[in-house]
Amino acid sequence: MNTITVNGEPREAAPDTLRQLVEAEGLDPDRRGLAVARNGRVVPRQQWERTELEAGDAIEIVKPFAGG
């Protein structure tokens, strides 16, 4: 069991990989427009499957919004 943060919020029981985490957050990992950073570094989508989460990881999941 990993304890990580997703967008600043703690997750007590995180799945094994980044791709599983994106799904567990209720998102479609194949949908355009998503981007993920792990501990301050962008993880390209094709690496989500084989990126294993570790305790203490800080994950950011973002997408485009309206902006000026």
Added chain:
Amino acid sequence: MTQLEGVRRSRAATGSEADRLTIAGRAFTSRLLLGSAGYPNQQVMLDSLAASGAEIVTVSVRRISLEGYAESMVDVLSDKFVLPNTAGCETARDAVLTARLAREALGTSWVKLEVIGDRETLYPDVEQLVQAADELVRDGFVVLPYSNEDPITAQKLIDVGCSAVMPMGSPIGSGQGIANPTAIELILNRANVPVIVDAGLGTASDAAQAMELGCDAVLLNTAVSKAHDPVRMARAMRAAVDAGRDARLAGRIPRRAHAEPSSPQMGLIGS
């Protein structure tokens, strides 16, 4: 007249049907860049974008929230050149990561770089801005930095390899127009990249003034999105940018201290 001023004037004098805005080797027809934020609803935003004729549309990149996931900006703006910003970032570090996330999310290496010094004035933090610009250019980004209307800062941004400079007209969202036209002219006289006035424009005459000064384009958002009728204001801004550009290319008459009759002075009756 400085040498660069001469270059800029002769460039402007060659205006023709094929008058294009070229940034980093990419040509655009419209000289109006429009933001996508703050419209009454998404349909008004899309109608405003259409009325403005803008090709380049700015977006932000934010932490995902399930509530906000219904309609994707990527899908609704599929026919636009989407330019992600780093709005709200207060450090070079956050701005660089945001730009990299935007590149991954949108598949573009272009970024409107914004690093603000405080959330009240929204003034840029120049030191962090130049640092972030330098880092992103080295990482292969086409960097369009929002900055103060300060020729020294503009030069530093050009020196680190920015593809345009975007000095503020006045504070973001203030609608005060171009507070310091002399400073914008100084930047124009020296810059060898496009100069885009970004922020503070309030109405059509502000956009026309920016173009008459010789700016290559304007970027605005609030002036349209918060107008009583955003679609109509978008149309007005489009006309203003075109009018200002034409006036610049046409070459205005010099200001005179006194009257100069326009009708013939000969053959007046009663003389």
